[in-house]
Amino acid sequence: MIDLEGRVKLGEGAGGEMMQELLKKRVLPLLGNRSGDPFGIPPDLLDDSTAWDDTAFTIDGHTVWPLIFPGGDIGSLAVTGTVNDLAVVGAVPERIALSMVIEEGLSYDELDRILSSVGEVSRKCGVEVVTGDTKVVESGGVKGMFISTAGIGTRHPSLDRCLAGDDMGRMGPGCRWLRDDRLKVGDRIILTGSVGDHGISLLSFREGYGFETEVASDLAPLTGLMDAAISAGGVYAAKDLTRGGLSNGVNELSQKSRTGILLHEEAIPVKEPVRSACDMLGLDPYEIGNEGKAVLAVSRKRVDEVISAVRSVDEGKDAVVIGEVTDRYERVVLETAVGGRRIMDPPYGDPIPRIC
Numbered sequence: 001m002i003d004l005e006g007r008v009k010l011g012e013g014a015g016g017e018m019m020q021e022l023l024k025k026r027v028l029p030l031l032g033n034r035s036g037d038p039f040g041i042p043p044d045l046l047d048d049s050t051a052w053d054d055t056a057f058t059i060d061g062h063t064v065w066p067l068i069f070p071g072g073d074i075g076s077l078a079v080t081g082t083v084n085d086l087a088v089v090g091a092v093p094e095r096i097a098l099s100m101v102i103e104e105g106l107s108y109d110e111l112d113r114i115l116s117s118v119g120e121v122s123r124k125c126g127v128e129v130v131t132g133d134t135k136v137v138e139s140g141g142v143k144g145m146f147i148s149t150a151g152i153g154t155r156h157p158s159l160d161r162c163l164a165g166d167d168m169g170r171m172g173p174g175c176r177w178l179r180d181d182r183l184k185v186g187d188r189i190i191l192t193g194s195v196g197d198h199g200i201s202l203l204s205f206r207e208g209y210g211f212e213t214e215v216a217s218d219l220a221p222l223t224g225l226m227d228a229a230i231s232a233g234g235v236y237a238a239k240d241l242t243r244g245g246l247s248n249g250v251n252e253l254s255q256k257s258r259t260g261i262l263l264h265e266e267a268i269p270v271k272e273p274v275r276s277a278c279d280m281l282g283l284d285p286y287e288i289g290n291e292g293k294a295v296l297a298v299s300r301k302r303v304d305e306v307i308s309a310v311r312s313v314d315e316g317k318d319a320v321v322i323g324e325v326t327d328r329y330e331r332v333v334l335e336t337a338v339g340g341r342r343i344m345d346p347p348y349g350d351p352i353p354r355i356c
Contacts, residue, residue, distance in 0.1 A: 011349030015243025015289075018349050047256075048085040048239065051155075051177045056091035058082060059150040065354040067110060067144045069202050071217030072291075074147055075117035077356060080221050080291060081242065082151040083125045087226040088238040088294055090162075090178040091153030093125060098132035099148040104139045114145070125221045127151070156226075162233045182236040183257035187325040188303040190296040192225060192310060193218065193318040194269040195246045196288035199352045200277045209280075214273035220292030225316045232309035234302025241290040242356055244347050248287070249295050250323075250332050251346040260329030263344065265337045267322045286334075287347040289355050297325065 011018040049058035062078045072080075079096060086093040098118065102111070122129055155176070156162075163175055175182065197218040204211035222240060229235050237257075239249040246268070254261045270285045278285045292315055298306045303321060310316035332344040 009349075010353060013350075015248055016347040016349055017345075047089060047180050049089045049091065049151075049153075051089055051091065054155040056086050056089050056153045056155070056177070057150070058085040059148065060085060062147045062149070062356060063354055064202070064356055065143055066206060068113060069205050069217060070212045071198075071201060072219040073114050073117050074145065075114035076121045076219060077291060078147040078149045079118055079121040079125065079127070080219055081240075081356065082149040083121075083127060084222045084240040084291075084294075086151050086153040087222045088178065088240050090156045090159045090226075090230060090238075092156055092227075093127045093151055093153040093223060095130045095152050096122065096127050097150040098129050099134075100132070101135045101137060101142055101146045103142045103144055104136055106144060110144075114147075121221065125223050156230050158231045158233075162230045162235055164233075178230075178235060178238050180237055180239065180253050180256040181258075183253055183259045183261075183297045183325045184236075185259065185325050185327045186300045187236065187297045188300050188321050189250065189261060189263065189323040189325070190298055190303070190307060190310065190319055191246070191268065191293065191322045192222075192296070192316045193290075193293045194271050194274070195241065195290060195293065196270060196274040196278065196285040197293075198291040199245070199288035199355045200274045200283075200285075202355045203281075203352045204277060209277065211273050211277045215271050218290050218292035220315045222292065222294055222315060225294070225310055225313045228309040228313050228316070229296055229298075229306050232302065232305045234299035234306060235296050236299065237297040238294050240294045243289050243350070245288045245290060246286045246295070247284070247332075247344055248346045250344070253295070253297060254332050257325075258330075260326045261323055261332045262326045262329065263323035263332065263334045265334055267320055269318055269320065283351050284347075286344065287351050289352070291356065295322075300324075 012022040049056045060081050062074055064074050064077055067074045083093045197215050201212045201215050201217045237253055241249045250261050274285055310319040333341050334344040335341050
């Protein structure tokens with residue numbers, strides 16, 4: 001076993017607290033960050049995308065294994081993940097760059113399937129793959145292939161109306177986009193569907209548990225869902241729930257906004273096969289990643305309109321209000337099904353590696 005003292009650890013790329021510590025203590029300081037933020041981090045630097053003027057930009061790496069899984073493959077995952085990161089900050093995705101690192105010996109059939117998925121999902125989302133790079137490394141250099149995608153988009157035409165009429169003092173020069181630090185007391189938290197589907201399906205398929213016969217990956221672009229939500233108005237923040245799942249997503253919103261969030265467990269949808277798998281494997285379904293779900297922070301005055309709009313889209317038909325922003329707590333608190341309350345911390349490491 002390799003001694004990892006003084007070395008990068010697997011969990012530091014998992015999206016949870018370990019990764020945040022790596023970014024804050026090592027990555028960002030060495031990049032020459034000169035922000036006035038007390039932690040040296042601009043409010044939007046660790047959001048899903050960065051945005052300026054009328055343009056948003058994001059980049060992501062994809063290391064999923066196996067490359068093809070129930071409900072998708074690394075190609076559809078790469079495009080969807082990048083498009084979703086743009087959509088949840090209020091951008092309309094337009095162009096994507098694609099970089100592939102391929103292991104020598106990958107079959108042409110697999111490569112054709114993956115690239116066909118890239119094309120199919122791109123067309124569905126209305127984006128173009130406009131540039132890229134391809135490398136082939138020796139057998140064992142990577143496992144199958146890695147894909148990195150970068151995406152660029154333009155500001156949604158309804159964002160001005162979406163952000164207007166706010167009665168909680170959020171308006172200002174920095175409030176041109178949906179941002180993680182925009183939550184205010186009284187906001188409602190909407191979850192667009194059941195949690196844990198992608199991670200459990202992929203883990204089960206990979207390890208042969210059999211749960212993937214009952215639940216497939218929820219991989220889906222959120223462009224239509226976010227268009228409906230933004231057009232309804234009153235949405236101030238959104239996060240797609242990938243690594244770290246619901247727990248990580250709501251904690252990022254809480255920490256960056258410096259607000260508490262109270263969630264109601266009975267309102268959080270978890271499919272029975274996912275719950276059974278988590279019980280069997282000792283996992284928390286709220287920490288398991290999705291690839292087609294989001295949480296939205298919405299003004300309490302507009303929550304009914306947003307819920308109705310989101311439910312009109314296939315990807316949001318099971319959307320529910322699961323909580324609210326509160327000043328009673330300084331962090332995320334879960335009101336359990338039996339009436340108790342507990343702190344919902346973000347995952348420290350990676351409960352299921354290599355799912356995205």
